[in-house]
Amino acid sequence: MVITDHNFAGEDFERAAAEQLGADFQVYDVATEADAEAAVRDADIALVNFAPMTAKVLEAMSPGAVVIRYGIGYDNVDLDAATRLGIRVCNIPDYGADTVADHTVTCVLTLLRKIQHFDRAIRRGEWPSAPELAPIRSMAETTVGLLGTGRIGQAVARRLAPFGFEVIAYDPYAKPDDLADSPITLVELDELFRRSHVLSLHAPATPETTGIINARNLAAMPAGALLVNTSRGALVDQDALLDALDSGHLAGAALDVFQPEPLPVDHPLRSQPNTVLTPHAAFYSEKSIRDLQRLAAEEAARAGRGEPLRCPIN
Template sequence: MSDATLKLVVTDQAFGNTRHEQAAARAAGATFAEFACRSEDETLDAVRGANAVLNNFAPMTRKVMAAMAPGAVVVRYGVGVDNVDLAAARDLGVRVCNVPDYGVDEVADHAAAMTLALARKLGRYDSGIRAGEWKIDRMVDGLRSLRDTTVGLIGLGRIARAYAARMAVFGCRITGFDPFVPEDQIRAAGITPLSRDEVIGTANILSLHVPLTPETRHLINAAAIARMPKGAILINCSRGGLVDEDALATALVSGQLSGAGLDVFEKEPLPPDSPLRKAPHVIMSPHAAFYSDASVDALQRLASEEALRGLRGEPLRCALT
């Protein structure tokens, strides 16, 4: 295949420009096309015959990837690849990679900001003042000192450890579970290793940092929430499917949980009839924890460099298949 026939496609993106992506196409002598795909059929039409695909959230199913050129590469903008059928990619000979090392500080900052706002109950103070109240005890109750707070982490990758370091500064005790991280590394990060059930059962603040897989879907369900300390806070800047949102909304209404910070949801955008929209003490953001001017530019640059390697047949930096 000659360079003139190479094709680079962006299935979808929310960054506002594709200058890095277009530069990669020019460097490889490839054609460039950009789309805003949502459905499987739209994505299939967009990637037909493509040699490199840059993908955000559009579904990369077996049917879609079968329409790509032989030996094609899919580059996922970001860390998670739950919208990519990895088993099908292996069967089809499609190379898949992600960008796991951008925006670590931004996501850790975002999770910490949500945690602090909920732990200090800033939203309740704000709404109380707006309603004409000024007496503290009428606005909040059960305000735990951060120095008396246990922060539990499920998953101990880059972002989790960066978040743990931030929360440790406030005097929090940090516990964590990750079967893929050796215990000595966990302790070296200032985190006390516990079983998953122990972390869930003892954390005043529980923060999730794992990928969405069949094994982790609804990791936090009604049973898990019932084991959490009463008045605990849940933080999820990872993947929405980790949490049973109906069970979470019920727990917020009942007071079993005192707050939740959510950057991700099972369905995005969040449906108008989601019970979370009416649940109390929820801070929500639109899958934006990664976002800053610097992190977005780094993400697009790193993804585009990976696509260029794929077009040139070079080894990928962060290959998953």
């Protein structure tokens, strides 16, 4: 049992699982394909954060091995190769939905109330009146659109509803009955862009969603709209986003994820005044990290005992 890479304070849950299984246990900090291949060679269980789990890396693992992705997304795992090799892959989709939703709603409210602009003006020695930063839209007159209605999207909607927002969403896999107790109204994709004063992204990076926030779709949004992305950087064409911000068509964007990461130090998004940027931190709280490691360790124990996995992907 190996951990290819992580950024946690320790590995108590994982070590305990390995001890229960009587398994050898190694912790690495790999970033390259070559180092990942060496780390997982002959491993039966690999717990993976951002290490590149390519076909070459997966081929080095033991037959019937299991890869456990720390988190929801699994973009760094070659799923087709894993399936071909008979390697099971699973994720931890439910460890931090509430924490990401909290971060998302914080971004929505910050952008809408223009908190960042007031803060920066005061720090410059200014004392702006509220009308100087107009328009500032009331929450009751604001429609928030969600791209995706999974755990996080629904948690965001529940947090927004008490403020008086109208919440609409596009999700080709959702059915109205699934959202019967939710404040969400399902709409088609074109309507989502056309009506969203604030658009919040909650979709995985797939061939269908990669680059979905492009020049055409941004242009379809209302003038002065806002974008929030706590999902995957690949969903956004960052050049198109910069153009929309520079032209003023978009009034602002709050981004927690980028393509690539880390965002290059000279990237123009860093100096764009109408952005709020966080370093892929939406997932983090003390509780969410404890839950992530505990759930991953429990999945590793199931894998080692030959039991069905809780959250298989392939």
